[in-house]
Amino acid sequence: MMKNHSLALVFSSATLMLLLAINPSRAFAGTKPNEQAGAVLFRDKGCAYCHGSxxxxxxxxxxxxxxxxxxxxxxxxxxxxxxxxxxxxxxxxVSNVELTQLVAYLRAKHRPVAPPVAPSEVPPAAPAQ
Ligand code: HEC
Structure with missing residues (x-):
């Protein structure tokens, strides 16, 4: 009996993961990862230079x-x-994934705004001697 239960658990988590993989934007209601990633790419790949921010x-x-x-x-x-x-x-x-993200951004009904450019990384402090 226990064995059947754990099988059912494995099956349902596998199904959930599959659903997330197929439709992440629906699974994470309110957030559209591809559109957001596309907004950042639009800024960072140089599109904004010619097409505006x-x-x-x-x-x-x-x-x-x-x-x-x-x-x-x-x-x-x-x-x-x-x-x-x-x-x-x-x-x-651009990779295929990035291409998909740029298209998702350009086709978004409400385009997300890319966050401001992060300040360049501060190099880690030298380890204490
Ligand atoms: C050097 C300037 C420049 C850059 C950089 C650039 N574009 Fe363009 N883009 C243009 C011009 C000019 C056109 C009009 C067609 C042509 O002359 O190629 C255009 C056309 C387009 C079009 C079709 C729209 C139309 O009405 O013709 C899309 C979509 C597009 N660009 C998306 C992008 C994306 C996404 C990026 C970044 C990956 C990008 N562009 C980078 C200059 C640029």
């Missing part, structure tokens, strides 16, 4: 404010990977 556009790159209404995810991903006339390709600079 919130994607509002600059003289170097167009506004991406309404891209979720006008471009489907695969088209956005392709633009990022291959670049365009004036936009450099980022295929070698």
């Amino acid at each position: 919130t994607g509002q556009g600059t003289t170097r790159g167009p506004s991406l404010a309404n891209i979720r209404k006008t471009w489907k995810a695969p088209k956005i991903a392709e633009q990022i990977e291959k670049g365009g006339q004036k936009m450099p390709p980022f295929g070698d600079a």
Whole structure:
């Protein structure tokens, strides 16, 4: 009998982990990890330099404010990977996961704001002699 119970426990935790893996944004209601990671990538990979800190556009790159209404995810991903006339390709600079996160950020209904850049790490103090 005990054995059956622990089997059921193993099975249900495995199911839970599977659900979390399939749909993390739903599992962590209110937080959208991919969108948040994408916001940070947008800042750190140089997108913001041309498209503005919130994607509002600059003289170097167009506004991406309404891209979720006008471009489907695969088209956005392709633009990022291959670049365009004036936009450099980022295929070698972003991993597949990062690409997914950037697309999630650009397609988010309410785009999260990336936290301010952290101050550079202070080197650890030398060990006491
Ligand atoms: C050097 C400037 C520059 C950088 C850096 C840059 N872009 Fe662009 N981006 C552009 C320009 C200019 C266009 C318009 C099409 C073209 O000329 O390539 C564009 C177009 C786009 C488009 C399609 C929108 C449209 O209306 O054409 C998307 C989506 C996009 N960029 C996303 C990104 C993302 C995400 C990053 C960072 C990984 C990024 N861009 C980095 C300049 C840049």
